[in-house]
Amino acid sequence: MLGEPELRRIAEAALSASAADQTEILLFTEGGALTRFANNHIHQNVEENNVRISARVVLGKKIGVATSNDLADTSVKGLVERATNLARHQVANEDFKSLPFSERAPSIEAFVESTARCGPEERASVVGRICEASRSAGLTAAGAFKTASEEVAVANSLGTWQYSRQAQADINTVIMGSTGSGYSGRVSTDVADIDGDAIGAEAVEKALMAQEPRSLEPGTYEVILQDYAVADLLDFFGYLSFGGLAYQEKRTFMAGRIGEKVMGENVSIWDDGLSGETPPQPFDFEGVTKKRVEFITDGVARGVTWDSYTAGKEPSDQETTGHALPAGSTFGPIPMNMAMQEGQSSLEEMIASTKRGLWVTRFWYTRPVHPLNVIVTGMTRDGTFLVEDGEVKYPVRNMRFTQSYVEALNHVDAISQRRSLQPAIIGRSLVPALKIGSWEFTGQTETQT
Template sequence: MAILNKEEAQALLKKVVAFSKADECEVSLTGSEGGNIRYARNAISTSGDISTLSLGVTSTYGKKSGTATINEFDDKSLEKVVRRSEELAQLAPENPEYMPLLGPATFKESITYVPATAAMTPESRADAVAKSINVAKEAKLEAAGYLENTTGFRAVANSKGLFAYNNDTDVIFTITTRNEAGTASGYAAKGYNDVTKLDTFTATKTAASKANGSLGAKAIEPGKYTVILEPVAAVYMLENMFRGLDARSADEGRSFMSKPGGGNRKGEKLMDDKVTIYSDPFNPELPAGTWNGEGFPLEKMNWIDKGVVKNLSYSQYWAKQKGVKPVPFPSNIIMEGGTATTEELIKSTERGILVSRLWYIRMVDPQTLLLTGLTRDGTFYIENGQIKYPVKNFRFNESPVIMLNNVEALGKPERTISVESYRSYLIPPMKIRDFTFTSLSDAV
């Protein structure tokens, strides 16, 4: 069994820590079980079923640490892995940035584990996929999709008495539907902790309707347009910015959060008033882990409040250097929005472009967070509050920081996944003015 419950994990870790002779010792245990199924051209292509369990021990003498791992769990093996990590620590170079381990803390139980997801089987995955393929066939389209479920746990204990445990389940589903001629394409992506919320039938319907609507796209001139970014498009832009919410790189002068002349932009108003971004592991829509790798409890934390940078993450080391409290990197990200639906945002738009999805976003300039990428799977021209016709895809060059300064309106946040990292976020659809498209693409 690759999944241990809290009591089993604690008993095992306690036993391992007891073998330690080092100044400090930290033991971690991770396990996962899961399966996936992939399909294309309305038929299953590959699928799999994977399980892993492993234990890692880090021993420290002074500022010298060594790590060793094992995947055998008899007493002799457990003692051996502790001894090996101790030998390694004695041989390691000193780490001037080593910070002492944290002592015990109370970690609230996370709400990330759902038994129904853990109970998925090859048959239930195949059934969910069959529903999706049937929708595509009825719409005379070809479906290519992917469904993956994972059940995992991680636990940490150390020689100062800290113990933390978290288990979670996750299911993701992505679907692309295309016509046979390759002239129409639509997409949908969903991710949940709870598989009972996943509806592959409806998601495929959405993708099919995007595909059929995208047929006969017209070319319009690239340039600056008001855009409505659906959540799955918006989150892909913003994910690149979330990674930069770090004090150290900002203080060092090599991030968009760096202040000219030194220091970081904490406290500065960098974005529009409508922009509020926070993290909260207890959000029922987007539950997440309640502790981080350093052993800090994670609580609700504001990052951007009404456009003002409220917090940047500080590692223990950097916090000490700067004389501030450590701020752990969050386990989820939530952006506030309004109450409007995407349809209502369209209705309020005189002239603009609806962007269903973005693709292949890469950093052009880390200093301004200038990103390039393309639209994909349903790009539509809006006039006088209505979708007029599908348009050919564009390449854009735009910075999410500039974009969040040009917010016209935000809709109702929804749980969505980033199409590259597959992480889930709560993100609103966004209406943004002056979004920069730099060229046309023939891709469908």
């Protein structure tokens, strides 16, 4: 990590080298180490450190972007020159208004020194406890444990300066028997929260339960989705539905429905990069302080995320919400700190109240079939169980589903009080477990491995 003073020096040197109308400099430093394991043994330790600098320059309404991983003074100057030359050869973007100015974001510490400095011995200690739990049960564990730190800094010629640093530990494991498997994972800014014994115990218990799965006819079932599966729902809503560009292009079910009921009254979803519920990122990649955005409140559509470009295209005085991706991205703004409101139930109570349904650990290989209505197809994985009359009867083979996630959240019967932090496509999400009254399964695997 280079530290704020050095990153600011580099950014100011880059800005000074620019003769453009407006200039933005985005800086990353990244350091990450990964321990991989399989067959109850560690087989790989890797570490990577990198830096990136991106320059966005504006000439009238022409924009050029260039990126490098060389922070030497001559290279930084050359980077700005390349971005400027690219801008000269672009077609003017008449929808572009200006780079944004933002006051300094609140300082929210998400950097834990012990996480950033976590070495292979410490990761091996955690992994060793998982592998020992697996080995003792006659099972086989595989997975990965990553610890990382990063810095992000943004400066522009309008006077914006932002800096933050963050550390994170992320572990997941699949523990396998001959005919079934179990899963467990954790994410935290503090590596001390990663409990190898608890992770191993969860995955072993699920793997033992999942042995000798039976066939089950496809059809419509009640489902109990663990937090691992619910994270997939939020991923697709963030990716497909809750961005300003998708809203403007009418590619989301939210378009034209702000203020209308679109989900069940017990569903509320939002994004808040400053709350600390998820690892905080106080500003976006163009240096704008993040705002809390309510997507769904008590089932009613409330809003989407905006960056300065999409907000500037709105006929109203829409402001950016601080959700820009790095310059050059064509995807538009998306949420990175999503959360879903907790309920009053527990996983055990959901199972006990189920007449006939499926308990699903997580989803795998999910893909959108109809993005507008968030219809997704995918597979269950690492533990799927038939529940009848409030009891878990037996494991079933992995099932394929094709389901509208919007429709599913119109039939939420129960929400867990406990929520967990889960990896997202970008960022992290905070999710509960859900019991949903109707879920469409369209097929099953012929074999289980």
